[in-house]
Amino acid sequence: MNDLRGATIDLAADRPLLEAALFHCQQGIEKAFKAFLNYHQPKCLEELIVGGDLFDAVDQCISIKVDPTARWQG
Template identity: 40%
Template sequence: MNTAKQQLIQSWIDKASHDLGAVRILAASAEPVLDVAIYHCQQAAEKAVKAFLVFCDEDVIETHDIPLLIEIATEHVPPA
């Protein structure tokens, strides 16, 4: 795997991790902001799937449609 690809994958993973960090803070505050925490959960999931798609040499499409991204990702996972 080339360095540029590794960096792009790591960038998506880092962004997902930052979203999860925001979730922890928002959900654990004295007055939890759960709607925003849930938004960041969605963002983290989307970015994690996009990291996997880059790993699989898929072009990352500009969408927030997680079911579509997962459908594309499952093409790269052997059947159970």
């Protein structure tokens, strides 16, 4: 939760700290993924793929468009 709070504070600044906010977002995602892996205890990567393949997931992530000038509304 501290990472989400940090990202929110960084983005709400008069001059948003985008790099710091992205770092906090990445940290939050990494911690959530580690918790997921710890809970499910997969034995191989194939166990993590549900209804698709990894290349489809990567393509979907790459296609996300972000406006770096947009203000955070959180």
